Amino acid sequence: MKKTIKTGLIFASLMTCVANANTGLAFIHGTGKQTDARNDYWTSEFIDSVRQGLPNSNKYTVINCDFDQFMWNENASGCLAQGLTDFISAQGITELKLITHSNGGNIVRWILSNPTYDSRYPDIISKVKHTIALAPSSGGTPLADAAVAGNTFETSLGWLLGYGSDAVKQQQVSWMNFYNQQWLFGTSGRPSLQSTFESVVGSDVDSAIWDGDSYCGGYQYQVALEVTQNWLDSCSDGFLNCSSQSAAGSVWFTDKSKSNGSEPFSHHQSRRKCFGLDSLLRNRI
């Protein structure tokens, strides 16, 4: 009898273990060509904290692709599709959760909205259950318009937009509107995305020298984003207006409503372990 119970318990544990072990998490960076996004884009501190929310914290991947290209480019969405396909296959993932930042949200929406564009997409779409888009550039940004208006050799907004001009061009407000209207789901008047796509909106930039919170993620970035905020609406994270960040899917929360100390997330801080963002994500996934 004892042996039977023991066997049953072991079996039940194994089944539970198997069921939970099929949930995977992918971190998808924003504009830029990444080869070590774990350290260069997100920080290990952030990733290692967030992934503790998984049933099996080892079932995660950090994507490295060339998001300086148009979102439909093989080196952008094609690379993302391959990375997710490899992860699903290698880890036996049956339920996939995604955390994106900035333009990464657009590339995910490209895949979710165009299931037959690439033979890898249908399986990925069937596995994706939940996307948390941190400060997504769903509606573009006037800063991209400002950069392209200059039409300079380096049409670059550096770490914000990357040196690749195609990604910068694509994120102009009028261009993102075009792609939202004809090629992407999830914005107003368009079909909904078939899995949860929720954004975290950053609404301000704090860069007071006497305020310790301004140093989270790097004080120099806060100062810089206060500069770029002059081109934007008062509700913005220094790179994106709140309206752009909330244009697709639903809004999970706007920074101050849930962050520690009601602190805002600048566009840089929304990919950092700042003001409890990591624990909010950990609990959400």
Next chain:
Amino acid sequence: MKTSKTINQLSTAATLIAIAISCASHAQAKNDEATFYQWPSSYKTDFTKQNKKAYTSNEYWQVVTGAQLNKGVKVYLSDASTLVKLTPKARFDQGAVFKPQNLELNQIQLGNNLANKQQIVQLAAQKEMALAGFKDGSIALKVQNASLNAPSVLKYAQPLVADDKYIVHVKDKNSAFKLNVTAPLEIKKQFQPQLTIKAELTNKQFSNTDVSARLISPLGESVELKYNQGKIDFSNELAQLGAVKGLYQVELNVSVKHLANKIKRTIKVPFIQTAQTASILTTEINIESNNQGLINVNVPVSIDQEGRFAVKATLQGYSLNNQKVDIATAEVAKFLSHDENLTMPFKVSGLTKGPYSLSNIILTDQTRMMVLPHADTSKAIIELDKAW
């Protein structure tokens, strides 16, 4: 022996790498495979494409030379608090790139002849702008109490290379003068294409002579255009179809006198050119049901140019109490080099019956990224029962 073994190992590794590269090659280019996807539930695929979009500009930009900046360039501010960004503009000459010298914030002067003291609030030197992400050498300044009644003069004190070019970008965030433009998102390919737009400046009229325009292709080529009461004629056929390489843009520059000042606005209006690269023969759509939960819909596609095409549609039928219902929405795509039938194998629950038809049919040219004109319904077909 050792060398031979090493060579064999290298050869195997090379083979494996080659196979890996081959497998990782663009999955869209598998010419003989169709990709099919059925949504978990049906939805309305008909979005009557809006072919007009409204745009607004509260800014302008212009290219000036180093010589002009040293002499003084008139800038026209229409808001008490204005942003001005100065950016070096690289030039290409005989295959080489020449970048102008960078600008120092403390060398900028902005003045006018009026009594009111407009102030430059130094916003960001090149270093701060670089940290903000403008790594193109931009500097930015904010102007408080800007003069609205007369132009200001922007001057750079330190000598610059005369032929070097710079972009002056003025943003009047809260200005009462906004350029509003409504324009189509698509134009059909034709020998002499034309774009018709509606452009208005709030609180100000302007005429054709106040407007200059240019066309910027997706590849960055630029050509001057003539603007005539909202009509823009392109002198040559446009080369690019669809959105795959980016969008065409018409850039409008409006400059109109206002008292002793001017109102200047620049706006870019994006669009694509479309052509009928394929069509669906809707009268020849064939629907077959095996009465075991699978309904095959064969959609004949006739092509004018080869490419990857997708058909998205909703299968309609009847509920068991004879109500017309949407059963499922699905899409199939395949690279076509000749006319072909695309098959959509709808999986259905069995609680519906025929006659079946397709509705909300959308044909897409994925290669060029264009949604093609189409007839959006097929006639109802009584299912052919087949035991297969």
